[in-house]
Amino acid sequence: MKPRVFILGLDGADDSSVGVALQKGKMPNLQRLIRNTLVPLRSTPLPITPAAWTSAYTGYNPGKTGVLTFQRRVPNTYRGRIVNSADVGDSGFHTRLAAAGKAVVSVGFPMMSPPPEVAGAVIVSGWDARPSAPLTNNARATSIIESMGYRIDDEFSSDAGILDSGIVTRFSIIRELMKDADWDCAMLYLGFIDGLGHRLGFGNPLTQTLLERTDAELGALAATLPDNTAFIVCSDHGFGSFERSFSVTQWLEEKGYLVLRSQSFKNSASGGIPGVEFMDLSDGVIDWSKTRAFCWDAVGRHAAIALNTRGQYPAGIVDPREAFALAGTIINELRATTDAGKSIVTDAQRREQLFWGPYTSEFPEIFLETAPDITAYIAKRRRTDDGFEIEPGIVHAGAFNSHQDDGLWGSSFTIEGSGLRIEDLATTVYALLDVEIPPDADGINRSPSKTVVGAGASPYSAEEEAIVRKRLEDLGYL
Ligand SMILES: [Zn+2]
Numbered sequence: 001m002k003p004r005v006f007i008l009g010l011d012g013a014d015d016s017s018v019g020v021a022l023q024k025g026k027m028p029n030l031q032r033l034i035r036n037t038l039v040p041l042r043s044t045p046l047p048i049t050p051a052a053w054t055s056a057y058t059g060y061n062p063g064k065t066g067v068l069t070f071q072r073r074v075p076n077t078y079r080g081r082i083v084n085s086a087d088v089g090d091s092g093f094h095t096r097l098a099a100a101g102k103a104v105v106s107v108g109f110p111m112m113s114p115p116p117e118v119a120g121a122v123i124v125s126g127w128d129a130r131p132s133a134p135l136t137n138n139a140r141a142t143s144i145i146e147s148m149g150y151r152i153d154d155e156f157s158s159d160a161g162i163l164d165s166g167i168v169t170r171f172s173i174i175r176e177l178m179k180d181a182d183w184d185c186a187m188l189y190l191g192f193i194d195g196l197g198h199r200l201g202f203g204n205p206l207t208q209t210l211l212e213r214t215d216a217e218l219g220a221l222a223a224t225l226p227d228n229t230a231f232i233v234c235s236d237h238g239f240g241s242f243e244r245s246f247s248v249t250q251w252l253e254e255k256g257y258l259v260l261r262s263q264s265f266k267n268s269a270s271g272g273i274p275g276v277e278f279m280d281l282s283d284g285v286i287d288w289s290k291t292r293a294f295c296w297d298a299v300g301r302h303a304a305i306a307l308n309t310r311g312q313y314p315a316g317i318v319d320p321r322e323a324f325a326l327a328g329t330i331i332n333e334l335r336a337t338t339d340a341g342k343s344i345v346t347d348a349q350r351r352e353q354l355f356w357g358p359y360t361s362e363f364p365e366i367f368l369e370t371a372p373d374i375t376a377y378i379a380k381r382r383r384t385d386d387g388f389e390i391e392p393g394i395v396h397a398g399a400f401n402s403h404q405d406d407g408l409w410g411s412s413f414t415i416e417g418s419g420l421r422i423e424d425l426a427t428t429v430y431a432l433l434d435v436e437i438p439p440d441a442d443g444i445n446r447s448p449s450k451t452v453v454g455a456g457a458s459p460y461s462a463e464e465e466a467i468v469r470k471r472l473e474d475l476g477y478l
Helices: 015-023 028-034 049-058 085-091 093-099 139-148 152-156 160-180 192-200 205-222 248-254 320-335 424-432 462-474
Strands: 004-010 039-042 071-073 080-082 104-109 121-125 185-190 229-234 238-247 264-266 293-299 302-307 345-350 366-370 374-377 381-384 387-390 395-404 406-411
Touching (some): 004 205, 004 424, 015 192, 015 238, 015 406, 028 205, 028 229, 028 406, 049 085, 049 093, 049 424, 085 093, 093 104, 093 121, 093 424, 104 160, 121 139, 139 160, 152 160, 152 192, 160 192, 160 205, 192 205, 192 238, 192 395, 229 424, 238 248, 238 406, 248 293, 248 302, 293 374, 302 320, 302 374, 320 345, 320 366, 366 374, 374 395
Parallel strands (some): 004 185, 004 229, 104 121, 104 185, 238 374
Antiparallel strands (some): 039 406, 071 080, 229 406, 238 395, 264 387, 293 302, 302 366, 381 387
């Protein structure tokens, strides 16, 4: 019987949501499927949905995908463009499995719009779907989602009834698509844990109620899974609450690296990504002619600081020859920053310490990590009548909800090794389905399946190996 994989993607799930439900015995079907394999899964260095899922699909760190946040920098501007499936490109496992003759069905995942036109992969886009793009790449799938009333806006709701029926609809759609195809890899995404965490706050009871619904649906689906189906549940990052926040813009201002033109800024007319107007060259709040470093993005305990380098940004003032030293100075100052005698920033690193690959040079130069009870903000701000104003001060107290680094992984098979990373999803799926793992993958196969992974056989002949061994022995290494 051929091997198959079913993946349940739960955005933002971790020990505090799914772990609690399992512990209370509220997810017996999931418990049966994953036995005792529930372990933390480390997200990307900025633990943010598009970056993490892109790394999960490709097996690559963001330096090889270019997807670091919701936006990718537009060269020689201070703006970003929203990422989409084109940024995953041909290197996602959907495409590569299909190219290897495997049938894929995928429902609701982010970074899947426009749905890739891949023969052999039936894809239904998720909540980040491009408004003008079709929701599926397949006529039959389109008729199924229309007849079942699939609505991507379910994921933005906090209404128990809407969310509940959205879960049921999504399970019905994947079951229907699985009936249609002799599938090899089927995958279903649910976003309510992350969405409700942001809207209702950490530990909200509705999440637990909906996890029970998810488990009931999962039980019905599991009964239809053929033997020899490997089951994986995973998330892209975790979710948590924080007692304090660290505002990177205010810190940079206090240290003299950044100058603000104004303390207030208007809300986005289009309701777009916060921060865009904030960064705008002509209308934004930053005085670029006097700014050497600025915060590009912040999530959970992480923030990225870019240098306003001449030649890279339209109003860049940092001499490219001085950029390396300036980054070093800022890193040292970040590490030395304290509040009431305690460290705020527990680590700060150059981008090259976290990423490798052709897109690394697009990324901000510095990445910082805050103390466990602190979340990072681009700039803490508060609403005014016609927009926002920046709150004075660097550290603010309160109750903040944001992402955590560790999501979760559970599977019907035992995990090999420890320290799972989000990139391991793609490589494990390849191995389970007996498809060659791309030699440049950063993830590794975590299943007991022994599919050859890139560095398999020795490139040396037996004679060559003997000569090299002798050399190493003479040097005292062997
Ligand atoms: Zn997410």
